[in-house]
Amino acid sequence: MPSTAVLLSQAFNGLALGSLLALVSSGLTIILGTLGVLNFAHGALFAVGAYTAFVMMQATHSFVLAMLGGCAIMLIIGFTMERLVIRHFYARPDEDQILVTYGIGIVLVEGLRAGFGGNSQRVPVPSWGTGATKLGFMVYPTYRLQLIGIVAALLVGLYLVLYRTSVGLVVRAGIENAGMVGILGIDVRRTFLLVFAVGIVAVGLAGMLYAPVVAVTPDMGASFMVQSFVVIVLGGLGSFPGAIVGGLIAGEIISLTSAFDSAYSEVMLYGLMALVLVARPQGLFGTEGRV
């Protein structure tokens, strides 16, 4: 049995990982819920976000400016992807959508590899986030604490957009019944474009925020993508609250299990997914038969 201090610090790690997963998954889930497209390029876009932070940090030496510039770049990437490719796939079978986004993922990752090489890059921790913070019962890296706060703020912001604005109302209505929204005379195409871009910015931001904590490589997003798939299966496909709760659960399971035996952390996660699939196939917050 690990000590309480280890468990506590792992619980905090789980919160940091979980909130990040929640951000990645909420981007995935609003795209899936509204557009009906499962974005297999999501992991690659996470890596693109991290590389954007790397480039912008070198150019501006300011983390905040890097974030803002990064968001703009991700927004442009999102718009371009939707306009050039995704738009033509709304009426095509799920399998085609999966295949084409998977192809985009390959191109993005290989593009990163071609541009930056296969070696890992480092993004410095912002000046206001260096060092460690005493929490009374333990000492914890400051940036990771801030990371939890920033991601929580971003998720609240996304929540407000989805649940308190008219655009969000259209998005949520689209998740329930996209055909009906179109019949009501709302320009679904513009909403789709916006939702796709917002989803891409969400995953890109997760990549940017995570960049100072890890080695930045072209393949860094793959495991995040798979974990975010597990998260939205847990939470329910297309459910925003499900993505957040599912993300936190997944983060805690991975972190807390590795306090005991890190070999089983991922295995536990997939075990839980299998359990949910058997006991509650629609996920924690999902409705039966929607997707």
Place this chain on the structure above:
Amino acid sequence: MTRGPLRALLPELALFFVLLAAPILLPPLGFSHDLLSRALNWALFGLGFDILFGLAGLLSFGQAAFYGAGGFVAAYLLVSGTIQSVWLAFLIGTLAAGLFGIAVGWLAVRRIGIYFAMITLAFGQMAYFIQNSSLSDYTGGENGIAGVPVPVIGFGDGAFRITAGLPMYALLAATFFFGFVLARRIVRSPVGLILKAIKENTPRVAMLGHDVPAYKLAAFTIAALYAGLAGAMLGSFQSYMPPDAFALETSGQLVVQTIVGGVGTLVGPLVGAALWLWLRDNLQLVPGLGPLWKLILGIAFIGLVMGLRRGICGEILHRWERRRDAALLRAAEARTEVIEAATGAVTPEVPAEVALPMPRPAIDGRASHAEIALEAQDLARHYGGLKAVDGVSFRVRRGSIHAVIGPNGAGKSTLFKMLSDEVSPSAGSVLLFGERLTGAGGARAAQLGVAKSNQLNQLFLNLTVRENLRVAALARARGRFRLDLLAPSVGRAEVEDQVETMLAILDLGPRAETRASILAYGEKRRLEIGMALATSPNVLLLDEPLAGMSPSERVATCALIRRIGRSCTILIVEHDLDAVFDLAEQVTVLSDGHLLADGPAEDVRRDPAVRKAYLGTGPEEDGTGESTRIRGAMNEPA
């Protein structure tokens, strides 16, 4: 049908000679024996995936799990010395992957499309992590297992070791060849036809009485077995079992290779793999291009998915078939135009007697109920606060034609879906010859003899008319599930008799080899009804069989229904009240989810409540349109 035996074996023969010639002709082009061996290993892996995705339409991103499982089980058994025979290790590795496939498939096949891809991907990753950490004592973790022996033929001094190079190529080519022959048999078996139909229209396959999850699981397990064998051979042929066999990259590479080579062609994975490996080996040598080879391939892949999805072999096959069948296709399309232009002129011939060769399911109900074919007991279906159907009871006498009518939104379609057990009722139950039907599911209901034709056509559009009917008749002949992978789908005489009879009844004989998508609308409607009838049902549910038909087609279809009714209980929902009162002996009227009237057609026609529900109580209208027609139907005796 008329093709010679040699013609039917053309793909096998062609592949045989290609595999024979490849190691002689291809090396100068940059395909070394080693590259060809690796491509064949991928191709064997891909055969299973092509059955899963190309045939059954299930896109899995977790095939690496079975490739790795087969590989590591075989490699561990050999290197640890548990087993001496490499051949036996191949077999055990294959079976282990198959078992793993059953476990994962059992969870995955209940879900479709997006969910299926995500679940298989996640389980693939789970296998990767288990190999890399939990089981690393056995699998070597990140190091994999080195020193896997090669297979040996013979014993003692005469033994021949199948080493890398040409001998290994020969072994892999022979394995792939037999795998291909087997896969072709599977594709042409009843299971193959049913999987093809599942890809076209899954709900209809279940409605006809096939156990869809079981067939999907079968396809998934077959794919896992192929993957397991390929994995087991990989370790032996490289004398090293790499951990990346389990990696997500492996599953992805398989998907890309199969799509590029051509989905559903069985040789597509081979061509895709050869191209992938050739690009990697040769582009890497080109200065400046080396790191970009995968980027180029990725862009090409996007282009392929966006444009034509047939892939290399699929495109070649498509062009060849189009040249061969162009005349036939044009003739079929021309005939469709003639039929659709000539409204009223063409009256389909209907045989006087509708006698189906295939027996109906036996009725083992209690004697007291035997006169009642179908009974609804307090059926209700609520969607949230909406009560689509609310406490409806009625009985359908055996051998009668019974109609259900009611205004739009009365709950007729929901009622029908409950009668065929597609939708489970919120309350109440359905009895078929006195036995409870509710809760068994659509496939079971169909097996018990309840068939349904739909308001909107649910055909297998890319199958021929004959194949559509065959899928239906096979459900009666084979039951819910049967794994006759090696039998030809055309091999059951009673099924073929049934199909021929149905073609005659439906007057679709000349159109037997035409794809359903090309048929004229009226023909599609007849095929829709015909598929239900081809299952030799005891009770036939017809949901608006006349919808969208021309007047002459209506007359012909009514005649057909009446003749079917001589040997089969029919329950019909229809808006054409002329037809209803012409056909039905008993009529049940629904309104707002409630039973409004139920009785002999004559009584119902005079029922004031029914007139009110249909016509309202308002003043006389202008005398045109629907209400007048309805009034007409209600006034004139048949």
